[in-house]
Amino acid sequence: MKSRAIIQIGGSVLQRHTMAWAQEAGLKVLLTDSSADAYLKDTADAFHQANGTDGQAILEQAQAWREHYDIVEVYAGGDFGLKSAAYVAEALGIPHCAPDAVDISLSKDLALEKFRAAGLTVPKRTDEHSAASHLPVIVKPKDSSGSRGVTFVEDAADLAAALQHARQYSSDIIIEHWVDGRHIDVNGILWHGDFYGCEVIERFFSPLPLRYPLGMVTPPKGLTEAEREKIFDTLARAAKATGINHGPVKGDFIMTRDEIVVLEIAPRFHGETNTYSAPHAYGSCSARDYMMALGAEKPPITQHYGAPKSIAGWAAIFPETTGRLREVKGGENALALPGVTDVVVRRGPGFTVNAIKDNTAVIGFIYGHATNHEMLDQLLVEARKTITVEME
Numbered sequence: 001m002k003s004r005a006i007i008q009i010g011g012s013v014l015q016r017h018t019m020a021w022a023q024e025a026g027l028k029v030l031l032t033d034s035s036a037d038a039y040l041k042d043t044a045d046a047f048h049q050a051n052g053t054d055g056q057a058i059l060e061q062a063q064a065w066r067e068h069y070d071i072v073e074v075y076a077g078g079d080f081g082l083k084s085a086a087y088v089a090e091a092l093g094i095p096h097c098a099p100d101a102v103d104i105s106l107s108k109d110l111a112l113e114k115f116r117a118a119g120l121t122v123p124k125r126t127d128e129h130s131a132a133s134h135l136p137v138i139v140k141p142k143d144s145s146g147s148r149g150v151t152f153v154e155d156a157a158d159l160a161a162a163l164q165h166a167r168q169y170s171s172d173i174i175i176e177h178w179v180d181g182r183h184i185d186v187n188g189i190l191w192h193g194d195f196y197g198c199e200v201i202e203r204f205f206s207p208l209p210l211r212y213p214l215g216m217v218t219p220p221k222g223l224t225e226a227e228r229e230k231i232f233d234t235l236a237r238a239a240k241a242t243g244i245n246h247g248p249v250k251g252d253f254i255m256t257r258d259e260i261v262v263l264e265i266a267p268r269f270h271g272e273t274n275t276y277s278a279p280h281a282y283g284s285c286s287a288r289d290y291m292m293a294l295g296a297e298k299p300p301i302t303q304h305y306g307a308p309k310s311i312a313g314w315a316a317i318f319p320e321t322t323g324r325l326r327e328v329k330g331g332e333n334a335l336a337l338p339g340v341t342d343v344v345v346r347r348g349p350g351f352t353v354n355a356i357k358d359n360t361a362v363i364g365f366i367y368g369h370a371t372n373h374e375m376l377d378q379l380l381v382e383a384r385k386t387i388t389v390e391m392e
Contacts, residue, residue, distance in 0.1 A: 025295030
């Protein structure tokens with residue numbers, strides 16, 4: 001009898017938890033990564049070097065693996081692998097989000113059309129000729145991620161500089177009316193068309209005019225059950241609008257006092273920096289629940305998200321100055337603080353920080369949990385004080 005297995009596209013340190021949860025569920029993990037020395041290479045049950053965007057290469061290896069394994073999922077934790085995952089799953093006849101749905105969700109314009117047609121609220125757009133009449137606005141590159149090139153503009157005199165900044169990352173620019181509210185991230189699982197809501201997260205950002213994430217917390221402070229259900233309903237409707245009917249789904253929303261504004265969704269979970277925090281709040285997380293469902297061949301169990309055991313979150317580690325990274329010290333001191341669950345340093349000596357204005361300047365993350373939001377805030381602040389980022 002063949003062992004049930006998943007193909008995991010990408011084997012960096014940030015994907016280690018997903019692999020562990022899949023193996024906990026009794027699944028073999030067949031890993032592909034562009035690097036021959038991928039961090040998770042030796043932890044996987046099988047490994048093949050292939051770029052995450054090379055769907056054909058992954059498919060050819062998947063067909064070879066199928067001689068020995070019953071492949072039940074092609075999993076991509078980041079946008080870079082979503083098209084390949086859908087392509088391979090469709091070719092193998094595995095239940096999965098369809099390639100067309102991936103294309104729609106990754107296209108800001110196509111997704112926006114689908115959301116509007118479904119009656120969902122989305123940010124209003126303008127163009128550079130009319131932007132000065134609709135201030136404040138957010139200027140951002142169309143084809144970028146990680147908050148790169150994003151600027152908040154409330155003075156018409158700053159528009160030209162914001163447009164120039166965005167064009168460093170893309171020739172196509174999006175200008176949206178500013179929506180003032182709480183930035184809510186949410187994960188869900190589509191299981192053969194049925195929606196299961198998972199963790200709801202609140203992200204916190206840098207002071208304006210830049211707009212990059214500094215940390216997150218789950219569950220959000222003061223979130224009511226009615227608000228949580230409205231968030232789940234919005235994600236389910238957005239997934240249906242874009243054609244996502246099986247597998248992971250994540251949404252980025254802004255919650256105002258009156259409505260939920262849809263920024264984007266994708267057929268994956270939020271990155272492990274968010275998903276990893278959830279087990280410390282709920283005892284599990286969306287990625288783990290999905291792997292357990294695949295292993296058991298049963299719908300996911302998600303009731304624990306309604307009864308958090310603690311408040312969990314992370315804080316990003318940024319350097320205080322630009323330059324070349326020499327060393328990160330004090331991680332062991334942070335870990336000694338009760339409630340700190342992990343300190344992950346992503347960058348090594350020689351890493352260059354040219355500017356502290358988006359996610360590319362992140363050196364690492366501090367994870368923690370506490371009994372309330374105020375204690376978690378204090379814990380993460382104290383943990384950050386113990387860490388020194390030496391630049392040269």
